[in-house]
Amino acid sequence: MRRAIADAEVGDDVLDGDPTVRRLEARVAELLGCDAALFFPSGTMANQSALMTLGRPGTEFIAHEEAHVVDREKCAAAMLSGMQPRLMRGAARPTLDTFRAAVRPSSPHLPQASLLCIENTHNSGGGVVTPAAELDAIASAARAFGLGVFLDGARLWNAHVATGTPLASFARAADLTMVSFSKGLGAPVGAALAGRRALIDEARDARRRFGGGMRQSGVLAAACLYGIEHNIGRLADDHAAAARFASIVAEANGASVVPPDTNIVMVTLPAGVRPGDVERAASERGVGIVPWDATRIRAVTHLDVAAADAERAAVAVRDVINAIQRQRPTA
Numbered sequence: 001m002r003r004a005i006a007d008a009e010v011g012d013d014v015l016d017g018d019p020t021v022r023r024l025e026a027r028v029a030e031l032l033g034c035d036a037a038l039f040f041p042s043g044t045m046a047n048q049s050a051l052m053t054l055g056r057p058g059t060e061f062i063a064h065e066e067a068h069v070v071d072r073e074k075c076a077a078a079m080l081s082g083m084q085p086r087l088m089r090g091a092a093r094p095t096l097d098t099f100r101a102a103v104r105p106s107s108p109h110l111p112q113a114s115l116l117c118i119e120n121t122h123n124s125g126g127g128v129v130t131p132a133a134e135l136d137a138i139a140s141a142a143r144a145f146g147l148g149v150f151l152d153g154a155r156l157w158n159a160h161v162a163t164g165t166p167l168a169s170f171a172r173a174a175d176l177t178m179v180s181f182s183k184g185l186g187a188p189v190g191a192a193l194a195g196r197r198a199l200i201d202e203a204r205d206a207r208r209r210f211g212g213g214m215r216q217s218g219v220l221a222a223a224c225l226y227g228i229e230h231n232i233g234r235l236a237d238d239h240a241a242a243a244r245f246a247s248i249v250a251e252a253n254g255a256s257v258v259p260p261d262t263n264i265v266m267v268t269l270p271a272g273v274r275p276g277d278v279e280r281a282a283s284e285r286g287v288g289i290v291p292w293d294a295t296r297i298r299a300v301t302h303l304d305v306a307a308a309d310a311e312r313a314a315v316a317v318r319d320v321i322n323a324i325q326r327q328r329p330t331a
Contacts, residue, residue, distance in 0.1 A: 001186065001226045008222035013039075013214050020218030024225050025192065031228070032177055033168025034194040038203050039221055040212055043068075043154045043180040043191040048076045049206035050176045050193055051115065054148035057082030059114035061150075062102050062142075064088045066124035068152055069117050080210070086113055092125020094118055099138050103145055116142040119152040120170060121159050124292070127242075127264030129159045132169040139173035149173060154180035154191070158262040161235040175199060184235050184263060185227030186303045190220055231303060238263040241301040241310035248314035249299075252321035265299045266292065267317070273324050278317070281324065285316040 011018040021039050028037035040046040047069050055061050061077060063070050065087040069077060077083045088098045104110045118135060121127045139149045151174035153159070160167050171177040176195040181187035193203050207213065214220070242260045250257040254270025269275060275291030282289050292298040299317070301310055 001223050001230075004222040004226040005219050008218040010216040010218035013217045018214075018216065018218040018221065020225070021214075021221040024221040024228075027225065027228060028179065028192045029194050031167045032171040032179070032194040033166075034171060034177070035197040036200040037192045037194040038200050038207065039214075039217065039224075040191045040193065040207060041189055041214065041220070043152075043178060043182075044073050044076070045207065045210050045212050046178045046180075046191040046193050047073065047150075047152055048080055049203045049210060049212070050150045050178060051077050051083060051117070052081045052206040052209075053199055053202045054150055054175055055081060055083050055115040058111075060084055060086040060104075060111045061115040061117055062086045062088060062099065062113055062147070063117040064092060064094060064098075064119065064122065064125075066092060066122075067117060067119050068123055068154070069119075071124065083115070084111065086111070091128075092119075092122040093128050093130050093134075094138055095134070096137055096141055099141060113145070113147055115148045115150060117150045117152060118174070119154075121155040121162075121262050121264070123155070123264065124266075126258055126266035126298075127155065127158065127260055127262035129162055129261045131163065132165050132173070135170060135173035148175050150175065151177040153177050155183055155262065155264075157184055157232050158235055158239070161232065162239055162262050176203065181224035181227050184238060184302060185224070185231045187223040187227045188220070190224045192224075234303065235263070237307070238301040238303070238305075241305060241307050242299075244307065245299060245301065245310045245314040248311065249318050249321075252318045253325055255318075255321055263301045265301075267297045267299070268295055269297065269321065270325060272328055273321060277324055278320055281320040282313075282317055285320070287313045287316045289317065 025037040088102045181190040242263045246257045256268040290298045
């Protein structure tokens with residue numbers, strides 16, 4: 001990948017286009033079955049550009065209560081696009097019922113929704129996959145209410161590999177779909193939006209407003225192209241490593257681990273065990289995990305983690321959880 005970066009053909013993407021960026025955008029559009037695609041420096045910028053393009057100020061966007069656009073983007077939709085979230089409650093995998101429960105009745109006293117956002121795979125849900133047929137059904141219901149549909153597919157590559165479903169079959173449900181290159185594909189930065197050409201043109205304006213115009217960005221796009229061509233198939237290795245990690249950590253007394261669909265493992269800790277304490281103790285053993293909320297930690301497998309590494313990390317986390325429990329004072 002570093003050699004591809006060094007050898008990248010570059011231009012000026014703001015003025016007349018960077019040739020490597022153009023190749024990346026064409027490749028993404030082809031894979032997702034869309035007219036066009038647009039390169040972004042980050043998934044968050046791409047997400048917010050999609051919300052600005054598809055939504056309307058003074059309205060709501062419907063999303064899961066733990067969606068990335070709700071929880072992990074610093075209230076950007078409210079600050080930048082004048083929209084507030086309307087939350088789908090319950091399981092991270094959306095259903096027609098959870099969507100319909102979130103739609104407000106038409107009323108002069110209530111906000112109107114303009115957009116549905118679906119995340120696939122769902123980060124806070126532990127990388128859970130929503131099948132393409134369910135996406136189609138929910139998107140169809142959303143359009144019956146006059147809503148646009150945005151798919152935050154930062155990890156859509158993982159959904160594709162885990163299910164064998166073509167990327168285009170996921171993307172067909174949405175007006176705009178975001179994919180990230182800096183997760184499982186291993187690029188240092190980068191994301192893209194794909195959709196109808198007219199919408200991509202509007203998203204380009206949004207990207208400009210957010211400061212996302214780049215010059216010789218082919219050096220970044222080359223890494224993303226390398227990730228597409230070399231690292232999609234190997235995501236299955238990450239999924240297998242995550243499953244093994246989950247099975248070992250589940251041996252910890254009182255821990256609850258849902259078998260992962262893909263490469264994210266969410267661990268609900270035993271009562272009285274604090275995520276920060278587990279993080280610190282695991283770090284002392286050379287394992288990096290993230291405290292996710294008051295009761296959960298999050299672990300992610302990726303191309304820099306071999307199967308044996310994942311096993312060693314899981315044993316360390318399991319033992320740390322058990323050790324913390326033993327140290328707790330008894331009543």
